[in-house]
Amino acid sequence: MKVLVTGAGGMLGRDVVTVARGMSHDVVALSHDDLDVTDPSRVERTILREKPGAVINCAAWTAVDEAESNEQEASQVNAEGAGFVADAAAKAGAKVVYVSTDYVFDGTKSSPYTESDETNPVNAYGRTKLGGERATALVTKQSFIVRTAWLFGPQHENFVETMLRLGEGGGPVVVVHDQIGCPTYTGHLATGLLRLIDSSAFGIHHMAAEGACSRYEWAMEIFRQSGVVTRVLASTTEMMDDRAKRPENTALASGREAPIRLPPWQRGVADYLARRAQPPAEEHPRKRGSISRRQPVLDLRPKPEDVEEAAGQEAVPSEQEAEPEHEDRDEPGAHG
Numbered sequence: 001m002k003v004l005v006t007g008a009g010g011m012l013g014r015d016v017v018t019v020a021r022g023m024s025h026d027v028v029a030l031s032h033d034d035l036d037v038t039d040p041s042r043v044e045r046t047i048l049r050e051k052p053g054a055v056i057n058c059a060a061w062t063a064v065d066e067a068e069s070n071e072q073e074a075s076q077v078n079a080e081g082a083g084f085v086a087d088a089a090a091k092a093g094a095k096v097v098y099v100s101t102d103y104v105f106d107g108t109k110s111s112p113y114t115e116s117d118e119t120n121p122v123n124a125y126g127r128t129k130l131g132g133e134r135a136t137a138l139v140t141k142q143s144f145i146v147r148t149a150w151l152f153g154p155q156h157e158n159f160v161e162t163m164l165r166l167g168e169g170g171g172p173v174v175v176v177h178d179q180i181g182c183p184t185y186t187g188h189l190a191t192g193l194l195r196l197i198d199s200s201a202f203g204i205h206h207m208a209a210e211g212a213c214s215r216y217e218w219a220m221e222i223f224r225q226s227g228v229v230t231r232v233l234a235s236t237t238e239m240m241d242d243r244a245k246r247p248e249n250t251a252l253a254s255g256r257e258a259p260i261r262l263p264p265w266q267r268g269v270a271d272y273l274a275r276r277a278q279p280p281a282e283e284h285p286r287k288r289g290s291i292s293r294r295q296p297v298l299d300l301r302p303k304p305e306d307v308e309e310a311a312g313q314e315a316v317p318s319e320q321e322a323e324p325e326h327e328d329r330d331e332p333g334a335h336g
């Protein structure tokens, strides 16, 4: 199938392109420079010219905190731009995937959110993404709205890279323990998205790694698997200086009869670390981007009073626990 990818230079976009090419799809990879999704006439011209069978829209404003003071600009990309892409895809007779987020939920549910749960975003980013879901669904019935969460992937700064840098820098590393979600490896999600476009299961899908954890548990797993020994201090969201409010529990599950399941999040960490250790040629040199704009801004340098407060939750992986796992590391690739 001919697959057109917008936002192809982004963290997920890159992996969608890589996986699609690996599956022998005919891929049109369009980065922000190639196609600005906020320009409706260019979007339409490009998609009608390429005549793809499916469009995977990975273009987004992902700076969660910055969206608070720039909601209109974020909305132009995440909501209006999404509508332009979906509209052009419909005119071209193509299916369209809109990648959305767990942040459309308020995080107050005590069990994982399914597709039928009510949305109620608590920050500007979540509102703009919900706008994108609606704009997409409004213009075409041949759309997949895929909500995912806590992405980490190659060649972009992300939570795993931040943890490793801070851990290798001597720590201590301070991580919130009161945000629960599903850390999802982009390589796994990309595979899921490409399976989805082969189907006609249009509508909303929750597609995130199996299982859920706190950011603190995620950090501990990263250090355990990578063998980095550092002090990890549990903190609370309140102690962070984030501008945007973060929902507390946004674990995702699917209530669909035959959902596309992704591997467990721990497997995502393992596959990511393996790829990072053995980068394929095309992923050199590692791009040092700015810190992932989607993850909470963690000022991980503890204030003295915070460390004291969190001292009861300090954890140091033992040498034995810190042994990296070597099983199932068959995914090629690298990251930076």
Ligand SMILES: NC(=O)c1ccc[n+]([C@@H]2O[C@H](COP(=O)([O-])OP(=O)(O)OC[C@H]3O[C@@H](n4cnc5c(N)ncnc54)[C@H](OP(=O)(O)O)[C@@H]3O)[C@@H](O)[C@H]2O)c1
Pocket (backbone or CB within 6 Å): 006, 007, 008, 009, 010, 011, 012, 013, 031, 032, 033, 035, 036, 037, 038, 057, 058, 059, 060, 061, 062, 077, 081, 099, 100, 101, 102, 129, 148, 149, 150, 151, 152, 156, 293, 294, 295
């Ligand atoms: N990262 C996460 O944890 C996470 C979690 C849940 C859902 N998601 C969703 O997953 C999708 C992919 O996210 P990601 O993490 O891969 O984000 P990303 O790395 O920030 O990639 C987004 C890409 O979109 C491009 N872009 C921005 N404005 C654009 C425009 N007007 N026209 C065309 N391209 C534009 C960006 O280019 P520039 O950088 O050059 O502007 C960037 O390459 C997004 O829809 C996001 O909302 C992400």
